[in-house]
Amino acid sequence: MKAQKKSAPSNERLAEIYRTAAQIILRKGYDATSVNDIANALGMTKAGLYHYISGKKELLFDIMNFGLDELDEEVAAPAKEIKDAEARLRFLIASHAQLVTRGQGAITILVDEVTALTPAQCRKITQRKREYFDYLRDLLNELKSSGKLQDVDTTAATFCLLGMINWLSRWFRQGGALTAEQTAAEIVKIALHGLLLPESRAAQKRGLRVVKG
């Protein structure tokens, strides 16, 4: 009677399950999504799906880690290759925003449904989120010490940044007025330069009616 852990089934199928489940959960919320919903979306029965997962919570936990892996691989890791701090910030915002706009990538966002997890799982996910948060804030602090930042609280600023980016998943729709790239670019502009023109430029624009090229 070996208490061996189930050998992991095909990674390909697992990824498909994660992505399908993530989309439904993102749309309906974790608690409103039944295991049956997910199974049916995959053309399966609930019992069939349980061949791949060990529980609903565990599925959510795995999806979150899957999403955070994506974030690490496609956003955080490439960013570390960029030496210039400002360029790194631009890249982080733009690529993170684009990850959120991508259907599958939207997985990242439901990392915030932590309340559904067990305390132990919650701690792990919160820890990973925290690492990313700290990485962002450290970058802002770095920019601040080199005098490139406005006089803002970097903690609040980091949360604002993440708020703008994560909120994307609530309104961005593929095929809308803006493409994913354009939307990411807008967010970078707004995050870095704000909404208002500096007074000098505003005056200039009023007087000369310059059109930016």
Next chain:
Amino acid sequence: MKAQKKSAPSNERLAEIYRTAAQIILRKGYDATSVNDIANALGMTKAGLYHYISGKKELLFDIMNFGLDELDEEVAAPAKEIKDAEARLRFLIASHAQLVTRGQGAITILVDEVTALTPAQCRKITQRKREYFDYLRDLLNELKSSGKLQDVDTTAATFCLLGMINWLSRWFRQGGALTAEQTAAEIVKIALHGLLLPESRAAQKRGLRVVKG
């Protein structure tokens, strides 16, 4: 002579119920919150609570309208008294942010759990949210035509604004490093002027680096 289905009980008690329920729902999510949870938090039994409410969905719907009423009364309406567009924007951001930080005011945020509502209820809430959104965007458009705004898409900008403000409910905690007023002020600064100082703007004006699609 308004004919109501049920004689409406004390408005005071109803408001208390809404606020208590809203806090729990905000923390645990609508579906994860049972009517029993809410009743117990009020020192009641479920059946007792049903004396006041006509159903779980209706409770959520009422809470949302309650929150949107607050937003109208405390943010949108006072703002309309301010003639200067820029001052009006500052007031909107600051007072909306403070509404969200206030324990009770956090109600506004769960206006986004619309998926739990019936289609008819969902339409009504979405409509009310839309009005507020349009009001904000119109203000940005007004600022844009008078040359005071950066060259940004006002729709995306409005969403960014709301993202920053609404995300507050996820991280702001009473008794933290920043008071509600300070936090609101930080958000105003970041939203209006961005993270970077204008000087660095002129220095570096490179294009975005984005991940391959």
Next chain:
DNA sequence: ACAGCAACCTACCGGACGGTCGGTAAAATA
């Protein structure tokens, strides 16, 4: 004194949900 009503309660129901069990049929392995 007592009718009437608001403000609760205990007890219960039907249904949906997470999860399990014991299968089966096909593919991989020997």
Next chain:
DNA sequence: TATTTTACCGACCGTCCGGTAGGTTGCTGT
């Protein structure tokens, strides 16, 4: 060909949830 493993399914179970039925208590107006 025989055996094991993979990938599923139908039926079922215990629990919890939203909601209801029908009481009880205590205040209020007459």
